[in-house]
Amino acid sequence: GAVVSQHPSWVICKSGTSVKIECRSLDFQATTMFWYRQFPKQSLMLMATSNEGSKATYEQGVEKDKFLINHASLTLSTLTVTSAHPEDSSFYICSASLHGPGYTFGSGTRLTVV
């Protein structure tokens, strides 16, 4: 149980375009999902907390207008990287929780902006 699916697993886009990444909880409902970013050979940095039915909470230094988060249902959160630039190239990972602590992570999305 507690499986989190992330799609796509990798994407290449042109500079200036927008990219949407989906995070789904497959066998449970997640009122809270989290979006992380991982640079090569570095740790995961929390970007934002996605709350179903309300606005996301962004960490300090994360541009909310650039990284749009939507959590419209209890099983789906989306992260849209708007007007992507090469410096946005990274590995984006989502996680979700059941009722209580202990998170399951998606397999990640590798974004390359050219």
Place this chain on the structure above:
Amino acid sequence: AQSVSQHNHHVILSEAASLELGCNYSYGGTVNLFWYVQYPGQHLQLLLKYFSEDPLVKGIKGFEAEFIKSKFSFNLRKPSVQWSDTAEYFCAVMGYSSASKIIFGSGTRLSIRP
């Protein structure tokens, strides 16, 4: 503020050697603690977690960790490592509520010589 410190950035061991990876955290309250592993090219997997039960926690693949509250530490141990343990290991801390976010340490790269 929550923080996690992993002082060993890269550890190199021979097979059958014993392993201990350090993790210290800072948090003003009751915590949950985690160790995650990321094998090359794969996504994060949970090794073990501490949720305020026995301070000595046993995880998968022969790993264990001991929570020492007075030292704010949660070190990961394995008595005899294998080549397949080569991976990146992340310690993480989370506050004691279902909506708390997980904060990761910077990670320790473990390389095992066959």
